[in-house]
Amino acid sequence: MMLLVDGGEAVADAPVPRTGGVPLVPEGFVWPDCRECGDPLQFLAQLPLDPGAVAVFFCQNDPGMCDDWDATAGANRAYVFRGPLSAAAVPAEGETLLGAVTALRPHPAGTPATEPVLGRLGGEPDWIQGDETPDCPSCATRMTFTAELEEGADFATSANFGGGRGYVFHCHPCGEAAFLWQR
Ligand SMILES: [Zn+2]
Numbered sequence: 001m002m003l004l005v006d007g008g009e010a011v012a013d014a015p016v017p018r019t020g021g022v023p024l025v026p027e028g029f030v031w032p033d034c035r036e037c038g039d040p041l042q043f044l045a046q047l048p049l050d051p052g053a054v055a056v057f058f059c060q061n062d063p064g065m066c067d068d069w070d071a072t073a074g075a076n077r078a079y080v081f082r083g084p085l086s087a088a089a090v091p092a093e094g095e096t097l098l099g100a101v102t103a104l105r106p107h108p109a110g111t112p113a114t115e116p117v118l119g120r121l122g123g124e125p126d127w128i129q130g131d132e133t134p135d136c137p138s139c140a141t142r143m144t145f146t147a148e149l150e151e152g153a154d155f156a157t158s159a160n161f162g163g164g165r166g167y168v169f170h171c172h173p174c175g176e177a178a179f180l181w182q183r
């Protein structure tokens with residue numbers, strides 16, 4: 001288990017764990033739209049997975065209106081990406097990008113961190129509400145916990161979970177990922 005601490009500003013397409021910036025995606029990737037409002041989702045974070053990476057998107061077009069906290073409502077999306085990745089083409093319209101790019105630097109849990117803790121990789125989810133571990137949409141088995149994200153200092157530049165915490169899951173064999181948040 002690793003903490004993810006504030007690693008400072010990063011460039012938009014940095015191949016590092018981060019919130020904000022432009023997602024690194026495989027060829028042919030189509031930017032996801034919100035299933036509820038129909039507008040493009042916002043890229044929230046990319047997180048390391050072995051192998052690959054998880055990219056998380058959620059709807060911020062009209063915060064509070066779409067169920068962007070829900071793993072299955074279609075107002076967020078998470079992907080497992082493997083293989084060669086490059087910066088995505090960002091849609092011209094919609095609330096697609098965070099206001100800042102913040103590196104998430106892995107830091108060993110159990111040793112004090114001087115920087116703000118912005119999340120955690122691995123281990124078990126630290127639920128605010130009850131256990132909402134999603135089932136894989138492909139194989140219906142309980143998904144594996146990947147990471148959690150803490151709310152940042154400013155919703156314009158970092159994650160906005162209404163004062164809560166985001167949770168990322170994946171299914172290794174299916175290459176599926178899921179996201180939800182609680183408060
Ligand atoms: Zn929406």
Ligand SMILES: [Zn+2]
Nearest residue numbers: 136139171174
């Ligand atoms: Zn699966």
